[in-house]
Amino acid sequence: MLFGRTKKNPVTLPDKKVVEWKTVTCGYCSTGCSIDVGFNEEGRPVSCRGNAEADVNRGKLCLKGIFEFELFDSAGRGTKVLERDHIREPWRESSWDSGLDRLHDEIRRIQKKYGPDAFAIISTGQMLTEEFYTLGKLTRGLIGTNNYDGNTTLCMASAVSGYKRSFGSDGPPGCYEDFEHTDFLIAWGSNLPEQHPIIYWRLKDAQERRGFPLIVVDPRVTMLAQNASLHLPINPGTDVALMNAMMHVIFKEGLEDREYIEKNCVGLEELKAEVEKWTPDRASQITGIHPDNIVTVARAFAKAPAAMQIWTMGINQSIHGSDGVTGINTLALITGNVGRPGGSPLSITGQCNAMGTREWSSCSGLPNFRYLENEEHRNEIAEFWGIDPSMFPCHRGLTQTDIYKAMEAGQIKGLWLIATNPLSSLPDTGKVRRAMEQLEFCCVQDCYEDTESLQYAHLYLPGATWAEKHGVMTNTERRINLVKPIVPPPGDAKPDLWIFNRLAERFNKDGKIRFPESAKDIFDEMAKISHGRLSDISGMDHDLIEKNRGIQWPYTREQRERGEPPKKGGVRLYEKPASFMHPDGKARLIPLPWEDNNERPDDEYPFWLNTGRLIEHWHGRTKTGKIANNNKFSPIPFIEINPDTARDLGIRHGEYVRLVSRRGDAIVMAMPTARVPYNMVFLPFHFHDCANRLTLGLLDPHSRQPAYKQSAVRIERIEDQEHAAKLSMERRKF
Ligand SMILES: Nc1nc2c(c(=O)[nH]1)N[C@H]1C(S)=C(S)[C@@H](COP(=O)(O)OP(=O)(O)OC[C@H]3O[C@@H](n4cnc5c(=O)[nH]c(N)nc54)[C@H](O)[C@@H]3O)O[C@H]1N2
Ligand SMILES: Nc1nc2c(c(=O)[nH]1)N[C@H]1C(S)=C(S)[C@@H](COP(=O)(O)OP(=O)(O)OC[C@H]3O[C@@H](n4cnc5c(=O)[nH]c(N)nc54)[C@H](O)[C@@H]3O)O[C@H]1N2
Ligand code: SF4
Ligand SMILES: [Mo]
DSSP states (O other), X not given: OOOSXXXXXXXXXXXXXXXEEEEEEOSSBTTXXXXXXXEETTSOEEEEEEXXXXXXXXXXXXXXXXXXXXXXXXXTBOOSEEEOXXXXXXXXXXXXXXXXXXXXXXXXXXXXXXXXXXXXXXXOSSSOHHHHHHHHHHIIIIIOOSOEEEGGGGTTHHHHHXXXXXXXXXXXXXXXXXXXXXXXXXXXXXXXXXXSXXXXXXXXXXXXXXXXXXXXXXXXXXXXXXXXXXXXXXXXXXXHHHHHHHHHHHHHTTOSXXXXXXXXXXXXXXHHHHHTTOOHHHHHHHHOOOHHHHHHHHHHHHHSSSEEEEEOHHHHSSTTHHHHHHHHHHHHHHTTOSSBTTBOEEEOOOBTTHHHHHHHSOSSSBTTTBOTTXXXXXXXXXXXXXXXXXXXXXXOOOOHHHHHHHHHTTOOOEEEEESOOHHHHSSSHHHHHHHHHTOSEEEEEESBSOOGGGGGOSEEEEBOOGGGSOEEEEOTTSEEEEEOOOSOOSTTOBOHHHHHHHHHHHHOTTOOSOOXXXXXXXXXXXXXXXXXXXXXXXXXXXXXXXXXXXXXXXXXXXXXXXXXXXXXXXXXXXXXXXXXXXXXXXXXXXXXXXXXXXXXXXXXXXXXXXXXXXXXXXXXXXXXXXXXXXHTTOOSOEEEEOHHHHHHHTOOTXXXXXXXXXXXXXXXXXXXXXXXXXXXXXXXXXXXXXXXXXXXXXXXXXXXXXXXXXXXXXXXXXXXXXXXXXXXHHTTOO
């Protein structure tokens, strides 16, 4: 008789019988991993694996990428154009011709009646670059509304604003390879292991081999914090005070890089005058970080041969977001840590192509970081597109967050939402509902037909997504990667590019502006107008990008003609000798007075509400909520709550509680964990009609990005747990 295991390794992976692998780029986060999608004999996508040759992920994938093939036929995909006359009516199936005619007619009707800017267009960071460029051309060149923005205002606006203030242009200077060279790394408000797992793996791999110190600044004990040499559990919204105090120490101890500052920066005296006031003791009272730790980190940062900083939403999503980014840049500048291997600031971007929209969508400016405010830029693009430059406004219009305020005030009457779902993602969604209810017309273009925002739409256009489409995306480190259509879209769904081109035909009756049909041709057009700009891609084309598994910009026509390999493209920006993008070529050292004007806990609402993400879910879960292997990890809304807080409030593990803010309430499950301090709860914002019912979302004055991570709530016990469970299940939605 046989006992125990008969085979050494009885766990076998099911053979998916893959007969062909096709390589694309992941459509979730901005890491930019290369994915091989496996097809079986019937031509069905059945598997995903990391592409081993891609420099970004070197064969690895995270939980989202591994199951991404399940997206194609997931529940809730839109397959038909839908129309209705009133938002309380049921939908009726329609056709592309009817839907697109209606969108055209409604845009023109509203513009004629209320003025050109009364129709707003809001896009995303989740389309392909050629789509962004085409939508920009359509909006700026034909439709002519200045109220055109993206959900990137919720995400990267502070980074963009900070880069512009410090360096004169958007564009992240660093890259992942910097982990291989750095001697010291600070991560500000960034939970890499969950939100950018493969960037984390690159960091961790380098750190294990080279052993550089990692400082994590985050009010929560995230997994990154658990791996840190020193975790600074900062009070919410006070990072700028910490930065000022670090600069105070650096100047006081003469640790600044005087030669670098003299050659490359202006504004030293004004900066010194401000940071003079920021003693570590003063900053300690505000930030909650011990003064000795401030001094230690400042010294080690300044003394390291190459020191790097990364950051994400803990910095950007604050009323000090733009200042926080500027402060990070300034810390880098005064220590000569810009454009040096292992020594550069690097904003970790969010959505897969949030960079692409910054570069090409014409939302806040014109293609390739050109400014609407600059006459030369307006003329250049107008001539290239073959339109009258007076078509362009001379200043940017409202940001996404301000568009909703204008909607509420009745100034905006029509809205076209493209690949964004404001009813799940904007702060204070009660207000958003009131704003959207007032619209005379709303069109939602989404690859899913079950999004919350559809409730307020009159027209639904089913979009294709991810690898049903053709084009490029730019990742966090400025690397342009290719996506190819490896699966046809379901039903009548169409690529966003197709939709833009068909709509353009309706506005472009005389065919004055050229709208190329193929992503390849559009890319070639973009390459042409990028020549000579910071984000120069004139040396690239789709084939070269595919062959190299991604190329970092800039990669110029001249580099290509000289035979320089694309791998030596734009590894870093502002390398020595640095030439910044302000007219005098110098970077700005900007003093950052800090004022505490957040909503903060008080007697009535005694807890900080911190919101963010989980590894297994993606934003409003239109995608991950339908993929069993993602959804199973956290199918219902929950909070991280400190065990002492839970005990003091009489709340047991797994019980439902009611969170109440000045805006609204939400039922969530309590998960006690020492990850959060006593006076804070952390609520993932992935769940339907939940986190953003509560958030206040004050706006950063420069970037207009909402402070999603700083508002105040109280926690109420619930007697009737069964009823609460039912209410909570409703939030589960998918
Ligand atoms: N799995 C998954 N990955 C994603 C996404 C997703 O939805 N799911 N979304 C993508 C997108 S669009 C984005 S923008 C990124 C976001 O990526 P991250 O910014 O890394 O993620 P968040 O969870 O939003 O917030 C990060 C951390 O900020 C901290 N924080 C809160 N307040 C403060 C503060 O005042 N100061 C500091 N220093 N830190 C603070 C929070 O405690 C949290 O741990 O993730 C991308 N990747
Ligand atoms: N409380 C709180 N709120 C937040 C944040 C936070 O940290 N806390 N973070 C903010 C941040 S950083 C971000 S980026 C936003 C994200 O906010 P949203 O942009 O609203 O988030 P998504 O759910 O990703 O919405 C994208 C929509 O586009 C659709 N879609 C995806 N791909 C395609 C495509 O190829 N074509 C078309 N037509 N549709 C597509 C999806 O189905 C989905 O409905 O949320 C913000 N909101
Ligand atoms: S790290 Fe980001 S890009 Fe890479 S597989 Fe995961 S979600 Fe996709
Ligand atoms: Mo984001």
